Amino acid sequence: MRRILILVASLILVVCGVCAGLATWVWNAAALSTEGRVAFVNRLAVPPLAPSRMDGQGRRVFDLRAAQAVHDFGGRTATAWGFNGTYLGPTLRAARGETVAVNVHNGLTETTTVHWHGMHLPAAMDGGPHQSVQPGQTWSPTWTVDQPAATLWYHPHPHGATATHVYRGLAGLFIVDEATTGADLPHRYGIDDVPVIVQDRRFGPDRMIEEPTAFTDDIGFLGDTVVVNGTIGPYLDVTTERVRLRLLNASNARGYAFGLADDREFAVVASDGGLLAAPHRMRRLTLAPGERAEIVVTMRPGERTVVRSTPPDLGLNPIGRRFVGGVDTLDILELRAAATLAPSAPVPGRLVDLPVADPSRAVAQRAFRLAGHAINGRRMDPARVDATVTKGTTEVWRPLNADGAPHTFHPHGVSFRVISADGRAPSPELSGWKDTLYLKPDVRYEILVDLPHYADPHVPYMFHCHVLEHEDRGMMGQFVVVEPGGTAGAPHGSHG
Numbered sequence: 134m135r136r137i138l139i140l141v142a143s144l145i146l147v148v149c150g151v152c153a154g155l156a157t158w159v160w161n162a163a164a165l166s167t168e169g170r171v172a173f174v175n176r177l178a179v180p181p182l183a184p185s186r187m188d189g190q191g192r193r194v195f196d197l198r199a200a201q202a203v204h205d206f207g208g209r210t211a212t213a214w215g216f217n218g219t220y221l222g223p224t225l226r227a228a229r230g231e232t233v234a235v236n237v238h239n240g241l242t243e244t245t246t247v248h249w250h251g252m253h254l255p256a257a258m259d260g261g262p263h264q265s266v267q268p269g270q271t272w273s274p275t276w277t278v279d280q281p282a283a284t285l286w287y288h289p290h291p292h293g294a295t296a297t298h299v300y301r302g303l304a305g306l307f308i309v310d311e312a313t314t315g316a317d318l319p320h321r322y323g324i325d326d327v328p329v330i331v332q333d334r335r336f337g338p339d340r341m342i343e344e345p346t347a348f349t350d351d352i353g354f355l356g357d358t359v360v361v362n363g364t365i366g367p368y369l370d371v372t373t374e375r376v377r378l379r380l381l382n383a384s385n386a387r388g389y390a391f392g393l394a395d396d397r398e399f400a401v402v403a404s405d406g407g408l409l410a411a412p413h414r415m416r417r418l419t420l421a422p423g424e425r426a427e428i429v430v431t432m433r434p435g436e437r438t439v440v441r442s443t444p445p446d447l448g449l450n451p452i453g454r455r456f457v458g459g460v461d462t463l464d465i466l467e468l469r470a471a472a473t474l475a476p477s478a479p480v481p482g483r484l485v486d487l488p489v490a491d492p493s494r495a496v497a498q499r500a501f502r503l504a505g506h507a508i509n510g511r512r513m514d515p516a517r518v519d520a521t522v523t524k525g526t527t528e529v530w531r532p533l534n535a536d537g538a539p540h541t542f543h544p545h546g547v548s549f550r551v552i553s554a555d556g557r558a559p560s561p562e563l564s565g566w567k568d569t570l571y572l573k574p575d576v577r578y579e580i581l582v583d584l585p586h587y588a589d590p591h592v593p594y595m596f597h598c599h600v601l602e603h604e605d606r607g608m609m610g611q612f613v614v615v616e617p618g619g620t621a622g623a624p625h626g627s628h629g
Contacts, residue, residue, distance in 0.1 A: 165357060165461040168441065173467035175207035177367035179323045180305060180330070183223035192232045192275060195225050197247065199289075199303055200240035207365040211341045214241065214301040220363040222305030224328060225287070227278050229311045234275040239266040245298055247272070248290035248545070249307060250423065251405055251568040253280045255587040256614065259545055261595045262292035262515060263625060280548065281407035281485070281566065282311035284328075284379045284425045292515060296385050296601035300343055300354060302363070304330065304383050314408060317481045319377035319429065325477065326377045327369060329440075331465060332360045333387050333458075352457050352538060353386025353602040359463050368467040371432050375477035376468070377402070378428050378440075382420040385601040387458045388539065388571065390445035391465070392417040393430070393438050400480045403427035406548040406566025408484040413561040419445045421541045421571035423599035426562065429480050432470040440466040447539055448573030457539050487565060490550035490581045495529040497522070503572065503598055503608060504536035512607025513597075519610035521621040524588040530580050534572035540603065543569040544582065544612075545594040552579040569599055585614050590622040 185193045197216045204211060204219035216222030227233050237247045237260075244267050248260035257264065258274035266272040285307040289298035306328050319325035333356030335342040343354070361367045369376075382389055393399065393416075400412040405425050418426055432438075442463045447454050454460060499520060502509050511519070522528065529552070532542040548566040551559040555576050563570075572578060585594070590613050597609030613621045 164455060165458070165463070167359070167464050168462045169464070171366050171464040173366050173368040175364050175366050175368070177327075177369045177466065178362045178364045180221055180224045180328055180362060182322060183217070183225045188234070190232070192234045193227055195233065195235045196238070197222060197235060198238040198240050199245060204302070204363060206360060206363060207367070209336055209365060211336060211339065213341065214298070214303050216303060216305055220302040221330065222287070222303070224306040224308060224322070226308045226310065229278050229280065229282065229309060232275065232277045234273055236271055236273045237266055238271045239268050242268050243294070244268065244291060245289045245303070246291050247287055249285065249287050250543075251283065251285035251548070252276075252307065253546060253548070253585065256546060256585070256589050256592040256594050259594060260287070261290050261545060261593075263592060265291065278309055280309060282314050283309045283405070283407040283566070284381070284403065284427060285309060286381055286383070286425070288383070290595070292513070293605050296354065296605050297343060299383070299601055300334075300385055301341070306330070306379065306381065308379075314485050317478050318402060319373065319375055319477060325373040325375065326379070328362065328379045328381070329466060330362050330381045330383050331389060332356075333384050334358050334360050353600045355387055355458050356384075359465055361466050368469050371468050371470045371474070373475045373477045375429050375431050375480070378430060379425065380420060380428065381425045382422050384422050386422060386539070388419060388421045388445040388447055389442040389463070389465075390417045390419045391428075391440060391442055394441045394464075395438050397438070399431075400429040401426055401562050402429055402480065402484060404562060404565040405568045409561070409565040410485060410487045411483050412480050415562065417443060418562060419571070421539070421569070421599070422601065423541055423543055423569040424571065430468065432468060432474060434470055434474050435472050436470050438468050439464050440468065448576065449537065449539070453537060490552055492529050492552055492579070492581055494527045495581065496526045498529045498531070501530060501532040501542065501596065502535050503532065503540045503542070506603055506606040506608045508596070508608055508610045511610065513609040513611075515611075516624060517611070518593060518613050518621040518624060520612035522584045522612055522614055523617055524584065524614050525586045526584050528582050528584060530582050532570070532572055532578055532580070534574045534576070537574045539600060540572045540608070541569055541599040542572055542596070543599045544596040546585045547582050549580040549582040552581050554578050588614050588616045588619065590615050590619055591625050593624050
């Protein structure tokens with residue numbers, strides 16, 4: 134009996150030791166740092182401006198074709214998807230007041246869509262899951278651009294497959310210009326005004342690996358390699374005293390806290406929906422999936438510095454944040470200043486006049502509780518209307534992260550202003566127009582939403598978490614816009 138007890142005790146100790154060792158390995162493996170380890174040997178690819186033409190109706194017409202190709206990420210090649218190329222897509226650019234039309238051709242073998250993230254437009258042109266584009270078919274939405282100058286983007290939005298389509302490479306910027314704003318900021322595209330589309334990916338011997346690991350299956354995809362504009366290990370040659378970086382977090386699930394390796398300040402001049410009232414000096418700027426910001430960095434002749442993401446403040450507990458990328462440090466992009474820099478105008482002290490975010494204008498209030506891959510306890514149903522709102526009105530919405538996982542909130546077709554977070558005024562970088570907001574767990578946010586000026590009781594807009602795997606698993610709902618006194622109809626199945 135004594136020998137048996139000793140044997141059992143020994144086995145228990147061995148099992149405990151194995152479990153402890155495994156737990157230690159898992160804990161250590163959950164942290165990632167590429168600080169000082171990235172060889173910046175590839176010139177940053179800058180997405181080309183999409184060519185356009187004016188048609189007989191006075192519309193600016195763009196053409197996009199989604200297709201599969203082999204892309205060179207810079208020392209690594211893999212099969213990917215792209216618009217008009219091998220990965221990502223060109224930058225569309227139009228001015229406020231212009232009417233645009235985009236011919237979207239699906240050259241893939243799967244049904245897809247193209248959503249104009251942050252754009253104010255009719256629901257039937259929004260490119261959500263109801264506007265599917267079948268393989269071999271072309272969808273041609275048209276609308277008039279009517280919103281402030283901003284850095285928007287476009288990406289697929291097929292129901293249940295958004296994460297996969299974006300991960301494979303279908304995304305691009307849509308820049309809205311406005312003649313009366315931003316003239317004193319760097320504005321020469323690709324020279325001192327540069328898009329920075331940041332994504333995390335994992336690579337195998339000959340492909341991008343899409344499957345999440347057992348530890349990230351529930352939180353969304355987390356990669357171990359940063360790709361910027363489709364480039365691994367990128368550097369940007371800076372030829373001017375100041376450079377404007379249009380940052381887009383186009384990752385599926387990862388958040389970033391962007392800063393510079395030497396901890397210098399930069400000026401934040403715009404958020405998702407356009408310019409801030411005044412520049413805000415910062416050393417770290419957190420962007421969740423889907424969020425954008427424009428920053429201006431001042432350089433000295435001949436110097437180099439690295440855009441680096443340090444552990445973002447996600448508001449999670451120490452264990453939770455470790456397994457969602459919250460302790461990771463990632464080198465993103467090297468800035469290389471020329472020996473002689475062309476002079477740049479100082480960043481203006483005032484940028485635009487923003488209206489006061491006055492909640493007394495609201496005609497209604499709504500709560501959105503995000504938890505368990507559902508919103509308000511319900512998963513996405515394309516045939517169900519979750520909210521009916523009145524055209525052109527303003528409402529107060531209260532999105533709440535109620536389950537402790539990282540979540541963002543993105544309503545389609547609108548911009549909003551953050552009124553408060555737990556009763557406190559928003560920080561300056563969140564004070565402008567937004568369309569995507571990271572929700573720290575249990576923080577009570579209030580946002581003032583200017584609802585669309587386009588009524589259609591049968592075609593809905595979406596609202597959802599922009600952690601793409603969460604969206605695909607059901608953390609999404611939809612609302613329709615009606616005329617005063619109107620009622621919602623039955624959502625159409627497709628407008629492709």
